Amino acid sequence: MVILGLWDGHDAGAALLMDGKLIAAVNEERLSRRKLEACFPRQSIATCLDLARITPRDVDHVAIATRDVAKTLARLIPETRERYYQIRRRLTPPTLGTRITHRFKHTITQWPGFWGTDILNRHLVKQELHPLGLGDHPLHICPHHPCHAATAAWFSGMSDATVLTLDGVGDGLSGSASLLSDGLLHPLVTIGGRDSLGLFYEQVTHLLNMRELEDEGKVMALADYAPPCADADNALLNLFKVEKMTIRGRLHGAALVHYLRSVLWSTPWERFAHMAQQTMETIVEQWASQVIATTRNNQLALAGGVFANIRLNARLRRLGGKCFIFPHMGDGGLAVGAAALVQRQRQPHTPIQPLTHVALGDAFSHDAIGSAVQACGFPAREVANPAVCAAKIITQGGIIGWFQGRMEYGPRALGQRSLLAAADQEGMRDRLNLALKRRAWYQPFCPAILEEDAPKILLDYDGLCNPFMTMGYHLHPAVRSKLAQVASIDGSCRPQMVRPGEGPFYDLLKIIQSTSGYGVVLNTSFNLHGQPLVRTPREALDMMRQTPLSALIIGNFLVERPS
Numbered sequence: 001m002v003i004l005g006l007w008d009g010h011d012a013g014a015a016l017l018m019d020g021k022l023i024a025a026v027n028e029e030r031l032s033r034r035k036l037e038a039c040f041p042r043q044s045i046a047t048c049l050d051l052a053r054i055t056p057r058d059v060d061h062v063a064i065a066t067r068d069v070a071k072t073l074a075r076l077i078p079e080t081r082e083r084y085y086q087i088r089r090r091l092t093p094p095t096l097g098t099r100i101t102h103r104f105k106h107t108i109t110q111w112p113g114f115w116g117t118d119i120l121n122r123h124l125v126k127q128e129l130h131p132l133g134l135g136d137h138p139l140h141i142c143p144h145h146p147c148h149a150a151t152a153a154w155f156s157g158m159s160d161a162t163v164l165t166l167d168g169v170g171d172g173l174s175g176s177a178s179l180l181s182d183g184l185l186h187p188l189v190t191i192g193g194r195d196s197l198g199l200f201y202e203q204v205t206h207l208l209n210m211r212e213l214e215d216e217g218k219v220m221a222l223a224d225y226a227p228p229c230a231d232a233d234n235a236l237l238n239l240f241k242v243e244k245m246t247i248r249g250r251l252h253g254a255a256l257v258h259y260l261r262s263v264l265w266s267t268p269w270e271r272f273a274h275m276a277q278q279t280m281e282t283i284v285e286q287w288a289s290q291v292i293a294t295t296r297n298n299q300l301a302l303a304g305g306v307f308a309n310i311r312l313n314a315r316l317r318r319l320g321g322k323c324f325i326f327p328h329m330g331d332g333g334l335a336v337g338a339a340a341l342v343q344r345q346r347q348p349h350t351p352i353q354p355l356t357h358v359a360l361g362d363a364f365s366h367d368a369i370g371s372a373v374q375a376c377g378f379p380a381r382e383v384a385n386p387a388v389c390a391a392k393i394i395t396q397g398g399i400i401g402w403f404q405g406r407m408e409y410g411p412r413a414l415g416q417r418s419l420l421a422a423a424d425q426e427g428m429r430d431r432l433n434l435a436l437k438r439r440a441w442y443q444p445f446c447p448a449i450l451e452e453d454a455p456k457i458l459l460d461y462d463g464l465c466n467p468f469m470t471m472g473y474h475l476h477p478a479v480r481s482k483l484a485q486v487a488s489i490d491g492s493c494r495p496q497m498v499r500p501g502e503g504p505f506y507d508l509l510k511i512i513q514s515t516s517g518y519g520v521v522l523n524t525s526f527n528l529h530g531q532p533l534v535r536t537p538r539e540a541l542d543m544m545r546q547t548p549l550s551a552l553i554i555g556n557f558l559v560e561r562p563s
């Protein structure tokens, strides 16, 4: 059975599930080159079909996520989606109109769908599918939070777990708790859109003059630069409380924004960020603890944009059990969730295969890479072993672009489209942040580490491999100063753990291990801040032109900057 999953909102995309196996998944931003693109994902659909070498006739079902009023309006009048995209990304100047649109969007996203939106959605989505040869296929419109829950539960590899979802708002809800038991999902409780912790954190991001739904990681990084704040002194903590397995907000909508503004007025930015982060961690931990007390299962499966917050995830991991976070935890992962829901509905006895990697996007042939390299104008040559070549440049202090195999799905670069540098070279973080990535100085970088080295690098390593960079750990004191370039100021980090069998990226880390004692490299996404990850050889070569990258290793080619 072939199921095409779709998502046509913030970070739109498509995914193909074949007999329970995720074959391909792509987000539209990589194709349109507009970060977190919001549109009907036509290019992603074509790419997924190409990657699977099938035609629209081979697809059995189409599944799309979300049926609420805001989504229906965006499908009915796509210009409203584009207008909000321009406002959210701060591409238009602030006017009374933008403020009203912003407020209106936040209000209507809390209105759930009903029979009328179902009829309209079915008609509008079919209209989009017809020109693609998919208009006559059975169409399923799947609810937002069950889609998130499906990604967390069924791709985790666990048969029993407590499944939590938390985000801004989708289908009138901001969260849910379910029990995964013998592979079946049993809903327990939902959290209303008005009581959204995700929306609260978005508002904090917006008030700090950053882009909501995009720069929340910057808020988390900024929070590290404030001194500790006692709960009694945190004026944001009383905004939420946990009640009967759900979360309740004290203030909503305009009243919440007004209160946040009044606190920010007399609070330094970093302290405000710290208070928001503390609030998020404390409330979610209380909520998760209450749910676990009911389910009696402390194995957690998590999805929804809130779980992009690795400090929160680390706190939940300390509740004791295994903790899986779907790697594309935000709305960009909804296409996979929609496909999985329909798969389980149609073939309940066909298991969904656990996610072991996210190399689900485009790959380019040796010839295609060779043609792009020949035309680029930089000195280039073929090398026998890309890993040996990369390790040599990195240990000499160079920053390389690393382009290998199929593109990653999700927000993290995991060794397919990465920028790599030495993790133990002083000044590397500033060099990368300020000269190359053009990001704020306080944003930390992450390490990719050999899984076998995790026990001696990570103080709180629990023996469970995290290959997707979704969890925070603390560096062991013995390596803290050596690896300061890949840690936050409190010594925490967000590592990708690399296992044998991961091709040249594993080989590269083994070579670095043999020379430095630790298989660690600084690994950041192959893009400029605010742009999507590079997809094609040409985009990688363009970035080499725009930045002071030392070299690019692309397939078996080494492209060097003339000295």
Ligand SMILES: [Fe+2]
Pocket (backbone or CB within 6 Å): 144, 148, 167, 168, 169, 170, 304, 305, 330, 331
């Ligand atoms: Fe969501």
